[in-house]
Structure formats: structure tokens, C-alpha cells
Amino acid sequence: MMRFSILGTGSSGNAALLVTENARVLVDAGFSARKLGQLLAVLGESLARIDAVFLTHEHSDHAGGIDGLKKFPHIRIFANDATARAVQGGLEHRPDWQIFQTGARFHFRDLMVESYAVPHDAQEPVGFRFTSGHDGDLFAPRRSIAWFTDLGHAPHNVHECIRECDVVVVESNHCPELLRNDTRRPWSLKQRISGRHGHLSNLATRDLLAAVASPRWRRIYLTHISRECNSRAAVESTFADMRLTLAACEFSVVEQGQSTPFYELA
Ligand SMILES: [Zn+2]
Numbered sequence: 001m002m003r004f005s006i007l008g009t010g011s012s013g014n015a016a017l018l019v020t021e022n023a024r025v026l027v028d029a030g031f032s033a034r035k036l037g038q039l040l041a042v043l044g045e046s047l048a049r050i051d052a053v054f055l056t057h058e059h060s061d062h063a064g065g066i067d068g069l070k071k072f073p074h075i076r077i078f079a080n081d082a083t084a085r086a087v088q089g090g091l092e093h094r095p096d097w098q099i100f101q102t103g104a105r106f107h108f109r110d111l112m113v114e115s116y117a118v119p120h121d122a123q124e125p126v127g128f129r130f131t132s133g134h135d136g137d138l139f140a141p142r143r144s145i146a147w148f149t150d151l152g153h154a155p156h157n158v159h160e161c162i163r164e165c166d167v168v169v170v171e172s173n174h175c176p177e178l179l180r181n182d183t184r185r186p187w188s189l190k191q192r193i194s195g196r197h198g199h200l201s202n203l204a205t206r207d208l209l210a211a212v213a214s215p216r217w218r219r220i221y222l223t224h225i226s227r228e229c230n231s232r233a234a235v236e237s238t239f240a241d242m243r244l245t246l247a248a249c250e251f252s253v254v255e256q257g258q259s260t261p262f263y264e265l266a
């Protein structure tokens with residue numbers, strides 16, 4: 001059994017809570033410890049009960065909370081070496097780093113964790129797949145959640161990963177037209193966002209999901225939605241047709257400032 005909640009997502013912070021029988025972990029910690037504590041309290045949880053954090057990359061909207069977690073030294077921080085170094089550079093304390101190799105599979109308590117290299121403008125950014133249970137186990141069937149939030153395009157390994165998941169969290173960052181017309185961002189930043197090492201547009205995410213279209217999917221979370229260069233309406237209209245063809249799968253659009261209630265994967 002896994003329970004999953006997105007605490008928040010977007011350029012102002014990303015974090016999710018994943019709970020199994022024996023583990024309580026955060027995926028990314030892009031909010032202050034105080035804010036994380038508040039977001040967890042809404043779910044009846046607390047930082048004191050969190051065992052570990054899994055970091056995708058060093059950008060502050062994913063790792064900015066690590067500094068504040070010094071008050072919770074029992075929390076282990078999992079990251080690859082390049083990400084750990086980049087985050088450590090901005091810290092005065094030394095967290096309990098647990099270094100993994102990108103692409104290697106490892107276990108944390110009853111969770112199997114796999115990391116996938118993704119193209120994004122960070123040191124060594126990854127996405128994750130978290131799995132609990134086993135095939136054929138009636139009481140603890142195999143369940144998997146994928147987490148891919150910052151990626152300029154989706155390489156083959158991402159396609160393969162999400163095919164075998166029950167829940168997919170993926171970014172649907174910007175609407176190309178709204179990004180083009182945005183007057184606040186300089187041209188160079190727009191190029192970075194829409195580039196091969198930036199973020200997935202609504203259309204790119206739709207193409208990724210359409211190319212895989214796994215019958216296994218139960219829920220897709222569309223996340224890391226730009227406040228100025230995207231809108232719920234733009235996301236909804238991009239995915240309207242797919243919602244009909246993937247009728248067995250629920251789609252959840254998670255905007256900045258929103259949290260999602262626990263989703264139970266029995
Ligand atoms: Zn990033």
C-alpha cells in the first residue's frame with residue numbers, strides 16, 4: 001500500500017509525501033522547513049516522522065528546504081553525488097547524505113527506488129520511480145509512482161519508466177504561445193525554458209503521454225505549471241482528447257499553491 005500527496009508544485013516550490021508501511025519520505029523539499037511542516041500538518045503528518053528526502057536536482061524550488069531541515073538531523077537526504085555537492089555548497093551544516101548512482105536501483109526500507117537521468121539545466125538532474133509490493137502478492141501488490149518534474153524533453157528511458165507505473169507525476173510547464181507573448185521574461189530565459197534542457201510544454205507532455213498511453217495508469221498529475229506562461233484552461237484543453245481515450249485514468253491538474261489530498265494505491 002502506498003499513499004501519496006503532492007504538497008506543492010511549481011517554480012515557487014516542489015515537494016510530495018510518499019507513505020508506505022515502513023517508510024515516510026519526501027520527494028524534493030523545495031519549501032522552507034516551516035512551510036513543509038505546515039503542509040504536512042494538513043495531512044496529519046510532521047517533519048519529525050519523515051525518514052528521508054529524495055532530491056531530483058539542486059534548484060532551489062526542489063532543494064531549498066534542505067537548509068531548514070538541519071533541525072531534523074534524523075532525516076536522510078538521498079541524492080546523486082553532483083546534486084549533493086551543489087546543494088552542500090549552499091549549506092552551513094552537513095546533512096546525512098545518502099549518495100546514489102544515477103540509474104542504479106536501490107532499496108530504502110520497503111521502497112524500491114530507481115532514478116533516471118533527465119535533460120535539464122542542473123548538475124545531474126533525475127526523475128524517480130518508487131515501487132512498493134511485489135507482482136502476484138495479493139496483500140501487497142506491486143505499485144509504482146513516477147516523478148518527472150523538470151525536463152526539457154523526454155528521452156526513451158522516461159518513456160520506458162512511466163509505462164510500468166500506476167501513478168505518473170509529470171510537468172506540464174508552459175503553453176508555448178503564452179511563453180512567447182510573456183513580456184516579463186527576457187528572451188534568453190524564454191529560450192532556456194523552452195529549450196532541450198528546460199521544461200516540458202503542455203504539447204510536449206501530451207506527446208509523451210500519447211506515445212506511451214499505458215493501460216496501467218490510474219492517475220496522472222500534471223504539475224510544475226507556470227503561473228504566468230500557462231493556465232489551467234490551456235492545460236485542460238491540451239489534454240481534453242487524451243482524457244477521453246485514456247478513460248480509465250484520472251487526470252489531476254495541480255497548480256501553484258495547491259496541495260492534493262492523499263491518494264491511496266492499494
Ligand atoms: Zn529545475
Ligand SMILES: [Zn+2]
Binds near residue numbers: 149
Ligand atoms: Zn523546478
